[in-house]
Amino acid sequence: MARMRKTVTIRDVAEEAGVSLQTVSRVVNGGPNVRPQLRDKVRAAIDRLGYVPSLAARRMSGSRSYIILAINDRERTLEDWRERRGTDWVDQMLLGGILTCSQHGYRMMVELVDTRSDHVERELGAALSALQPDGVILTPPHSENHLITALLAERGIPFARIGSNASGPGIALTMGDEGAGFLATSRLVELGHRRIAMIAGPSTYSLSGWRIDGWKRAMTEAGLPQDGLLEVGDFGYASGTRAARALLDRNPDLTAILASSDQMALAALEVARERGLFVPEDLSVISFDNTPIVRYSQPPLSAVDQPIAETVSRAVEQLIARAPDNDDDAVIEVAAQLVERSSTAPPRQAPA
The missing domain is CATH 3.40.50.2300 (Response regulator)
Structure with a gap:
């Protein structure tokens, strides 16, 4: 009979690295006050043992939930999905968000909210209470919905506003439109x-x-x-x-x-x-x-x-850092590029 593989615990990592449980916990959770040499020893032990920290345990160990929540427009997203229109905004958003979140030990979740609903505050409030995200990414038109941005600011939740360059709370990002x-x-x-x-x-x-x-x-x-x-x-x-x-x-x-x-x-x-x-x-x-x-x-x-994936990735990095490298009125711009194909050429006859 095949033997079940033993689950590697934080105690195993501590013993392997020769450090305390508290030191391992601080390294796993990105905490301060750990000497670089000890941090390297713990990370080496994690790699050798293949330790994967439990998200639930990490949430219990501190104030972070290790969740980044992205809010997308409900009506337009569902319409695109049902009609199978081939738009890939959500795909690109997930590509940039999920990969960057995973690099930092986070998870990304997506909620669809109707920005024109009279119940937008209730809808979003319920999601925030249930998930307790460490940060929220707002995509257009939510990124300019004052009810939503005011709710997030009031609750003290860091958020990024994609497609918005207005001053005010939140991290503003644009794609150089x-x-x-x-x-x-x-x-x-x-x-x-x-x-x-x-x-x-x-x-x-x-x-x-x-x-x-x-x-x-x-x-x-x-x-x-x-x-x-x-x-x-x-x-x-x-x-x-x-x-x-x-x-x-x-x-x-x-x-x-x-x-x-x-x-x-x-x-x-x-x-x-x-x-x-x-x-x-x-x-x-x-x-x-x-x-x-x-x-x-x-x-x-x-x-x-449009560099959707890169822009969302930048937003995730800023939210995880909790200390944006730009002031409140600065805008992070990720420039778009022009891809030329067969639909453009010189006109058949130049106008006189």
Whole structure:
């Protein structure tokens, strides 16, 4: 009969390293007042024995829960999952969060909260009471919901606000949306486009305005007109269809569209096909997000790649440290990149 493997305990580690139980506990929990030499001995013993600290025991040993809680928008997340739209915001959030948490002995959990609900405080309050997280990550639009940020501040829970650069409590992080809008538009200008339209996201997200600012700045620096070249959608496909049709109706000489989401950019591709326009020969299209689906569209979409995983990873590191390396009004920016594919090219005929 196979013998069951003996569970390695904190006492085994202490005996192996020749130190006290209290010293091992302080090393495991990241506590202070441990000499580097002793810390190295304990860590070496942990590695040799394969000791895995119990999360429950660690929680009992101090004030930390070793849980980071991420809050995502309930309505939009469930809608994307049910429709299988291929968006990977949550996947990327988990990638950055889970890996970074595990490196520090933490666990990441996700709660879906309806930011427009009258019961948002009750919903979030229940989650906080049940989980007692050491920190909370807020994604748009929660990161700018004053009911949520006030509740966290009142309870003294450290939190990170992704997609927010407003002053106030919490760690502000952005993905360089204004710079990304400028970068994408400037690239279209470099290709020779002079009539460049934008399909923006809803005003409930500050990042929508930042992307418009980037588009406007690039157009202004290039000396190009902007009148009649802006439409607003809601990030969804249907709104992208309406916006693209309106833009092409008003601007028969339009040669490029920058869309503030992949879904709206895919809609612009379909509208172009409806009208007998070839992409990119007649119309270049750039999207935001760079979700997996845009690699398989026809043609594959050029897209602004948002560093979601890296941004969430930075947020986790800041929350675990409990001492952000930026002051209250500083903003941590993780810049986005432009990935060029087959949906962008010089216009067939440069406007006169």
